[in-house]
Amino acid sequence: MQRANIAAQYKTQPVFKEAQLLFRxxxxxxxxxxxxxxxxxxxxxESVAFSPASWVLNARVALQHIxxxxxxxxxxxxxxxxxxxxxxxFPINFFYLASTTYQPARRSAST
Structure with a gap:
């Protein structure tokens, strides 16, 4: 199996006083x-014998240094x-039983 990760981050100049926006x-x-x-x-x-190739995307926007x-x-x-x-x-097979877990659904929050 092959894996790859990529990330990008950008921080603005201060938008007011010293506060900056961060995009990631x-x-x-x-x-x-x-x-x-x-x-x-x-x-x-057969349905759980292989996990297909897939992407998972995440993002974050922050106003920092307020x-x-x-x-x-x-x-x-x-x-x-x-x-x-x-x-x-993570599929599991045990004799004649099979089970699996799936990628968690989209979720978001603020802090």
Missing amino acids: TDASWHSKERTIGQTSIPPQF KLPEGDMEVALWAKNLNDNGTMM
């Missing part, structure tokens, strides 16, 4: 992966799995 995005990719180690797979396990009477403050908004990738991650 990252992506991770993995190639098609054999998820069941057995060489002969029962037909009912001056307060005592110290600084940062306000941020982030999102994980922007492309809502729902591929399988």
Whole structure:
């Protein structure tokens, strides 16, 4: 299996007083992966025998260095799995039973 990660970040000049905007995005990719180690797979396990190649995209925007009477403050908004990738991650097979977990759904928050 092959993996790759890429990230980019940009910080602006101060937008007011000393406060700056920060933009960050990252992506991770993995190639098609054999998820069941057995060489002969029962037909009912074919659907979880391989995990397809996939991308997961994340992003963050923050306003940093907001001056307060005592110290600084940062306000941020982030999102994980922007492309809502729902591929399988960790399949398990045990005799004639199979189960798997999937990439968590898109989520976001602010801090």
